[in-house]
Amino acid sequence: xxxxxxxxxxxxxxxxxxxxxxxxxxxxxxxxxxxxxxxxxxxxxxxxxxxxxxxxxxxxxxxxxxxxxxxxxxxxxxxxxxxxxxxxxxxxxxxxxxxxxxxxxxxxx
Numbered sequence: 001x002x003x004x005x006x007x008x009x010x011x012x013x014x015x016x017x018x019x020x021x022x023x024x025x026x027x028x029x030x031x032x033x034x035x036x037x038x039x040x041x042x043x044x045x046x047x048x049x050x051x052x053x054x055x056x057x058x059x060x061x062x063x064x065x066x067x068x069x070x071x072x073x074x075x076x077x078x079x080x081x082x083x084x085x086x087x088x089x090x091x092x093x094x095x096x097x098x099x100x101x102x103x104x105x106x107x108x109x
Contacts (some may be wrong), residue, residue, distance in 0.1 A: 015045075023103065027098070072093050
């Protein structure tokens, strides 16, 4: 019987590469990134990967990954500051004009 095995390190590397491709001033979602790396329902895995970026080189711009409605889930204020420094407006934890600045890796890469 053949089983599908997932190499988490390879998937995390792919996720990091996609996130590094998000241009300044744009954001993407956990689900869109999961889809781009071939994970059918991998938004949680993308979230997990974002929590493992400390010390990863080159740096991964975690602040540019938000939930599917443009909310900074689990934000401690640092992500908001970084996004605002890139010209993105955040109001009460939500990206203003989310649909306009959304970066879809399936269309952009």
